Amino acid sequence: MDIRSRKYSHSLTVKIIVFTLVVLFFSGILKSIANVSTLTDDDFGIVFEDNYFLSKSYMLEVEPILSSLNQLVSEYKSEENISKGGTISTEDMRSIEESLYPDFTERSKIYNPSLSEEENFKNFKEAYAKKIDQAKNQMITDELKRYQGLMQTLAEKKDLLYYANDGVNEFTNNTLKGQFKENPSYIIYKNYKKEIYPSTIEKNKRFNWITEDLDQLNAKNMEISIAFTQDALDQKIKEWKENKSIATNAFILFIGSSIGFLLSFAYLALIIGRKSFNDRELHLNVIDKLFNDLNVLLLMALIASWVALVDTLTIDVLSMLVFFLSIPFFIVALTLVLSIIKHIKKRTLLKHTLIYLLLSNFFTFIKNVYNSGSNGVKTVLLVVGYPIAIAITFFIFPITIGFAAWFAYKQVKKFNAIKEGVEQIKAGDFHHRIEVDGKGEIASLASNINTITDGLKTAVNRELKSERMKTELITNVSHDIRTPLTSIITYVDLLKKEEDPLKIQEYVEVLDRKSQRLKLLTDDLFEAAKASSGTIPVHLERIDILSLLTQGLGEVNAKVEALDLTFKINHPKDKLYVAADGKLLWRSVENLLSNIFKYALRGSRVYIDIDDMGNDILLTFKNISAYELNISADELMERFKRGEESRTSQGSGLGLSIAKSLIEIQKGQFSIQVDGDLFKAMIKIPKHNSLIS
Structure with missing residues (x-):
């Protein structure tokens, strides 16, 4: 070798x-x-857990029991309470009605677009009373199943003592009930406070996650307690140590x-x-x-x-x-x-593939025939291929004629399908689709006609939506203006008859408030009309966005402190300048702040993020709403639409619409997002192109 x-x-x-x-x-x-x-x-x-009380295993033992007991005493109470509908809230009923209402508007002959939304909804509740009851009964049945499931979970827990009481109903597997502190480990929620032993449990990162709802358990008569016996705890700790050693x-x-x-x-x-x-x-x-x-x-x-x-x-x-x-x-x-x-x-990863080989050979063949100038190859193809084609055609002449006739029939059938489809669409059936199989010019024509139909259908739907929004706008404007106007008329009549100076002074103050409210509504409506029409003059200038925000927040500091709000501004280290009209930009931001002051949860945080997007600056406002946001972002952008549907707040519902129009006439973009109770407004403004001094 x-x-x-x-x-x-x-x-x-x-x-x-x-x-x-x-x-x-x-x-x-x-x-x-x-x-x-x-x-x-x-x-x-488990390798990084210090002891059993700080482990995931401990939380998996107590979490199902605490959660089940909390749900039983705070929500379900008893099987009788569930059967009577005690667990179904007003929001649940509203959800049922909202899920059925679209079916009423689309299919019911009772629905009348000319009637107001309130009248149609009243007719809906009468016509769909049976379906609403059926949905409610189904919800009760589902709640009963969940209740039985919770009871089954508790029944299967033999190594853990528990007791829960809401003042009327009692759930326990411990005949001694309140004697939990004699055990080596216990958790007790009672009389507005909690007792936990050993205290190490509270250092478990998962403990706060599973006891957030229990921390809200502040009813005087409610109690939830669990405890490990010494034997059960010793066994659990032993199993945990064995598992940790294995892990x-x-x-x-x-x-x-x-x-x-x-x-x-x-x-x-x-x-x-x-x-x-x-x-x-x-x-x-x-x-x-x-x-x-x-x-x-x-x-x-x-x-x-x-x-x-x-x-x-x-x-x-x-x-x-x-x-x-x-x-x-x-x-x-x-x-x-x-x-x-x-x-x-x-470097043969692609070249050494079957697909590459086939394509390469095919294109090489095409190249040799048409690009290489090889007359010999072309002559061979012509001399050999043409007689073969003639011979095949001669021997299968009837089949060739039949194939040609079949092909012509299919093309005529496709043409007739397009012709009939165009007639139906012309008659107003925008939902009709022209179905043509295969590829080619006729199939492409059918596809283009279907695309035109989709565009017409979209335009009609957009027009219907526009008409609905106009109707709602008129209704909302009438409602919001009529309320203070009616009050003014009423108090003027009272003022004519009243002789008591103190009463007269009181009526005058009411008249002043209502007239100011009416002036605010008309001013907002006028400003919304000007903003949407684009007639407001715009003077773009170089603006330091952070300075604009900090100065503006300083002006409204009294409102911020009154509502106990905390503003957090996140921004890059370098200064950012935008090309905008200072007055109009601040008016848009002021509308957003006004919206936050009206609807934000007291004592919460408001986050303002400034992000450099390259050619644009993104300004994001985030706050937690004090009201349940059960409408979409598109609906909130509609005029006279408010986050709380009772319409008891002093807002006009025009703030977001005005802000959007003002931002757009400054060549910016305005959008909002709703995620649960989180309200997010985003303003994208072009960055100033001049050098920063």
Whole structure:
């Protein structure tokens, strides 16, 4: 054996050893994961838990019981209470009605667009009374099922003592009831306070997550208590320690195997295909002749088969068969991956694919025929192909004629389908679709007609929505203006008859308030009309956005303190300048702040974020609403629409609409988002292009 043979043999041995190490380290990773998977409700996180009371296992023991008891005493009370509908709130009934109302407007003959929304809703409640009751009864049935489920959860808990009482109903598995403090661990919520032993429990990060609702438990007669007996607690701690020991060993194995796998795989990928480090030539073997696209498909099929097979096994079986099942799959997959790595290093990843080969041969053939100037090839194709075509046509002449007739019939049928479809659409049926199979000019024409129909349908729907919004606008304007106007008329009549100076003074003050309210409404309506028409003059200038905000917030500081709001402004270190009209921009921001002052939850935080978007500056206002936001963002942007539907606040409902119009005439964008009770308003203004001094 010469020196080259010895070098090659040595290199092959190294590759086999490293390949084996990769497989062994991978098996170690699988083994560690399988070992942890056998632990009930635990993972590698248990390794970092200091004691049982700070563990995930403890929380999983107490959380279902605390949650079930809290729901029983604060919501369900008893099975009789649920059956009588005691758990169904006004909001639930409103949700039922809102889910059925669209069906009434679309299908019911009773619905009359000319009537007001209130009159239509009244007719809806009368016509759909039976369906509303059915939905309510179904909700009661669902609540009863959940109630029974909670009772079943409590019944299955034998190693934990519990007691709950709302003053009338009682839930317990402890005949001694209140004697919980004699146990080694307990949690008691009673008389507006909580008692927890040992206190270490409160340091558990998950504890606050599961007891947020219990912290609101402040009814005088309500009590929720749980406790571990000494035997039960000792057993739980013993199981936790055993699980932690298993998880710790598995974690060490996982870390060591992962590091070893990464290092050995990286080294194997580095040396694969080369006989030595100095060898620049890449050597391929039989497996590398497999096309790369087929290689990838085979690799994906192999992984899918492994996942499907492992998914059918239990945890215990998976732990035992990890070497006998996963390792052969991994060896084959690793071999395929190494083959792909070789082609990547050789820069033949795409060229060595079946698709590339077929396309390359096809385009080469086309190129040789039409671009290479090879008259010989063209002559052969003409001499050989034309007689063959004639011969085929001669022997299958009836079939050729039949095919031509069938093809012509299909084209005429497609044309007639388009003709009939156009007639239906012309008659006003915008929902009609012209169905034409296949491809080509006729199918393309049918598709274009369908697209035009969709556009017409969208335009009609937009016009209907516009008419509805106009009707709602007139209704809301009439309602909001009529209220103070009626009060003014009433108090003027009283003023004419009153002789008591004190009463007269009181009536004058009321008249002053109502007239100011009427003036505010008319001013806002006038400003909204001017803003939407775009007739307001705009003078764009260079404005420091942060200075504008801080100065403006200083002016409204009294309102901020009165509502106990905390404003947080997040902004980049560098100054940001926008191209905007200072007065109009501040008017838009002022409208948003006014909206926040009216509807934000007292004592909450308001976040204002300033972000540099490149060519634009994004200004985001976020606050928590004091009212339930049960309408969409699009509805909030409509004029005279308010977040609280009772319309008892002093706002006109025009603030957001005015702000949007003012921002748009400054070449900006205005949008809002609603996520639960979180209200978010976003203003995007172009950045000033001049140099910052």
